[in-house]
Amino acid sequence: MSMQSQDIIRRSATNGLTPSPQARRHEQEVAKLIDVSLCTGCKGCQVACSEWNDLRDEVGHNVGVYDNPADLTAETWTVIRFDEVEDEGGKLEWLLRKEGCMHCEDPGCLKACPSPGAILQFANGIVDFQSEQCIGCGYCIAGCPFDIPRINSKDNKAYKCTLCADRVAVGQEPACVKTCPTGAISFGSKAEMKDLAQTRVEDLKSRGHEGAGLYDPPGVGGTHVMYVLTHADNPTLYHRLPAEPHISPVVRGWKEWLKPAGALGFIATLAGAFAHYMAVGPNSTDETAPEVPEKELVEAGEKPDQNRRDA
């Protein structure tokens, strides 16, 4: 049994009729649990992420908040979000949330991606971008219910957290998990992380956080990055964390309905053509049709072989 498997279970722009190898079944799913009630917003995770992944973003500006960089970028794969929230009684909370890829069980990015194999989902639940295959179309961004991937203007490819797939593959925890000073980030099997979350939620409830709970949204089939929230009844307090994330109906409609329908239509067309061929036979050809002069072909942009060789 292992959790560091990189066996691919899903690939972008690839259907289930031609699946990846399926024999290795004795594998567990991993998960990262982020307990916001223990997070001090130190940004150790941000630095460790960039350090491990050899990312160096621009030195930006202070725009009047602690959030820096101000947003995720192709060279910043996780950021801490800082929100000051005061209740009616004037009690102040500084809500800190580490934002980054959620590694959805049902990844909207992968669903939306038109480039075969540019987005993979591994058996352990990690969703990883294959930059070599990325065509920079940005559909993954449209497909993501959490607004995570970013296109790099330098190479026109999309980037996001890999859950340190390279570390997990050799049996290590992700860089952010390891570095987290307060233990706000944990890593293990998804089942164990849910158990841990349960313990933490009980503790928070005992401290008066009635709304505490686990964030593992079913709208995306659950996630491999989960949160313990003190206000699980109102996730949007945490820098607009979606209360009920789901893949956009456009992406779903296109990928789950339109695309199969298109495929069916395509098959039907081919089948019809084949039937017509069988039943009616090939079209007859007019043997006397004039040859097309070479010049015309050149103008049409189709150079004769000879010219190609000369070039």
Next chain:
Amino acid sequence: MALGRREFLRNTGACVAGASAVALGFVPPVKALAQETRQYKLLRAKETRNNCTYCSVGCGLLMYSLGDGAKNAKPSIFHIEGDPDHPVSRGSLCPKGAGLVDFIHSETRLQYPSYRAPGSREWKRISWEEATDRIARLLKDDRDKNFIQRNEKGELVNRWLSTGMLASSAASNETGLLDFKFARALGILGLDCQARLCHAPTVSALGASFGRGAMTNNWVDIKNANVVLIMGGNPAEAHPVGFKWVMEAKTRNAAQVMVVDPRFNRSAAVADFYAPIRAGSDAAFMLGVINYLLTHDKIQHEYVKAYTNAALIVREDFDFHEGLFSGYDAATRSYATTSWDYERDEQGFAKQDPTFQHPRCVLNLLRNYTSRYTPELVSQITGTPEKDFLHVCETLASTSVPDRTSTFLFALGWTHHTNGSQIIRAASMVQMLLGNVGMPGGGLNALRGHSNIQGYTDLGLLSTRLPGYMNLPKDSQQTLDAYLQAVTPKADEPKEVNYWHNAPKFFVSLMKTLWGDHATASNNWGYDWLPKWDRSYDMLAYFERMQQGKVNGYIAQGFNPLAAMPDKNRMRDGLAKLRFLVIIDPLDTETSNFWQNEGVYNDVRPEDIQTEVFRLPSSCFAEENGSVVNSARWLQWHYAGTQPPGEAWNDGRILGTIFTKLRALYAKEGGVCPEPVLNMQWNYRDPEDPTPEEVAKEANGYALADIQDATGKVVVKKGELLPDFSVLKDDGTTASYCWVFAGSWTEAGNQMARRDNTDTGLGNTPGWAWAWPANRRLLYNRASLDPQGRPWDPHRKIIEWNGQRWGGADVPDYPLTSPPGSGVGPFIMQSEGMGRLFAGASLVDGPFPEHYEPTESPVLAPALGSKVRHNPVARQFADEIPRMGNPSEFPYVATTYSITELFRHWTKHSHLNAIMQPEQFVEIGERLAGKLGVSAGDTVRVSSRRGYIEAKAVVTKRLKRLNVMGQEVDQVGVPCHWGFKGATRKGFLANTLTPAMGDANSQTPEFKAFLVNVEKV
């Protein structure tokens, strides 16, 4: 091949169909993808263990360098992550530590020596040979010209005041030892390290209260607490990995975490309770807590009676009236402390009344003294709402029972005040009353700053200090006997250990280390060669002398005083009066460039500055072997993972080379008082480049003759390393540089490099590294048991009596064979053997703490019926008084602090960290911002009487307007990190704003409370 139209169309159609099929997903997985995941980059890289160089948590590092260690591969560190074996950090690193690789490879790391000529606008590259020759010559000429052999009274003083030195608290102990020998051999008194600007008041206060000036417990032990009070510190930001154990207390021990701070900071973000406070009013808060505990009888009676001086009787002439203790002399701004003492019997022992009936027993005096600090008044002074104050009192009071503890975590928020020592005194009194000192999960946990600031304090790198918490002799101590008599206390009670009665052994062993064979009984072990002091030449005092043109030369090693000292513009004017400045640093600092015009950030005319400046590149932590001492007194040994960059040298080689050249000059030319220079023991294999290993052994010490125990048995043979400090002698047969380090490198090997992280109980790991003293991890641990040896709390048993000896999970901080019930007190360094509620004359500003207003304060009328507004003996210089502002011009209270992404002015040189906090900001409450018309992200100008800075405004709900003595007070937060060098955007040195006034005991500047104005730019 010619293509017919039909073929062309047919082929095109096939292509389209194929492409559509691919697009629709009708393809097998691509056969040969480049790779699915990025390759793991550490597989056979060389791994080197080290410790983080930033703060005093001392996290373990794994440094990965290119090559597998083969000789032909040039190592270059390309990745650093946490060491999972480390008992404190357990693999974690904060944003500073996680970005270390960019500090090592910073673009602003110095690669070769350079020189700036008087009046020049540029640096010029020079060779090491040229630099060290020239520096040695400058030092010798200045010393020969200005060395003072005798003072006006004709007393032998052998001091050199016109050149000073700053030693780096981020360097190793081994460098520190060389710093000390270098500076004292030359007679330098203007010697200081970052402790002066940091935790010096802690050392004064905790030493006075308990006998040692260090954090009482340790990082991991915080997890044993039931209540964690964070006040005067912000460990989530300044000690993020140590804060792990606060979270552990919370998650595993159901601890309540409380934060009291001017700002709702990142510690408060995860606390159970937060209360605001006006910066500079913490003493009033803590005295209010004492009043609450005494009024509500929430003290641990048995503990207080047995282990504190509550029952001791104070002299009749001790008095406190209208803000002043007895003995005040306004002319000299000092106290005569004769009356601050116990009433004594015929034998000189302190009288006591265990029934607490005597009106002048300490407890009754204290009760009466603190009765002024009612919750109402505390709330008025501090601005803390009364109900919040009472909540803190009640929660702390819940730990007055034997089986509950609270731990106090504090740092510079308590030290950076003109009464900083007394704030910490008040807190230590609270903990004594609650019975929380010596207890697992209790204590006064001073969270030290730099990675080796504890070590540099231990090593005596402060103006009037010697190693091991001894004082340098002063003018009046003209003979060795006079000195030893002054530093060797007599016991206040019979039976007490009074460990300082061994002071002569510590001192003579030090002298044998300093002067080697030149130290003999007949020359009083070279006593005359030590410089004697007439006053403290601490940083504030020394920069004052610089202003006055009395200083010619200055060496700053791993120190950036232009950024670190208060009133930056005035400090810069002081530097400009130097003839020469020597910078030893891995980085290109603001101080080394103080003569450069950086526009608004440093507006000077280089041609007017005649200082010649040497900039010498040194190695950093990753490029040296050595030990550093963390806040919990652990000496941890680390290893070099690579070579210094370019032409950079290790600090030891820089000091060794200059010192060797100086000695050669003295040997050849003679000069003024050459003896200490030539006699200083410098017997390293290569005097120009002492190795850390030989210096570390020297710090531990050797037997110079066979050492026998009381029965005459030889316990240490001549030439062997000393096993511990119990074998030290005052007859010249032992040499030990720093007695508290004795035991760190023994015949059994380098104890500092030990890596057994076995938990012996309550998170104690005595097999990891080595802790002074004697590898004790929890100071005063005998106080965790009652006088009969029963633990106050059975779940917190850390030591026990086995019928013959003390033993257990920790090394007992107690005589091993003094049985339960012997009556020997647990505070073995104190002459009473007890914790001091009444501190006698051990502090200069009173045996009890008192609230005084900061030098700059919005409160103009003294509260408490006092006649004095400010600490009457605080350090103040006449020239600084006109530079103080008043609330009509500067209406807001400001406080400076660190934030978690950056360490001082240092981490800004790391690209990774610059990304995290790229630009200077200040924090302003929403109501003040509303009044000033400032929105988040606007640029504001913050000014004090001393200068201004401009920064982005972070407008926040986390800074609340407070009601203080009937007036509304807004506070402004000024993080202290940016400057005109490094990888962040250029900024102002925040210490432009701060006042150069100091704590009465330790002269640490008042960085934490002063007045400013704020305007939108």
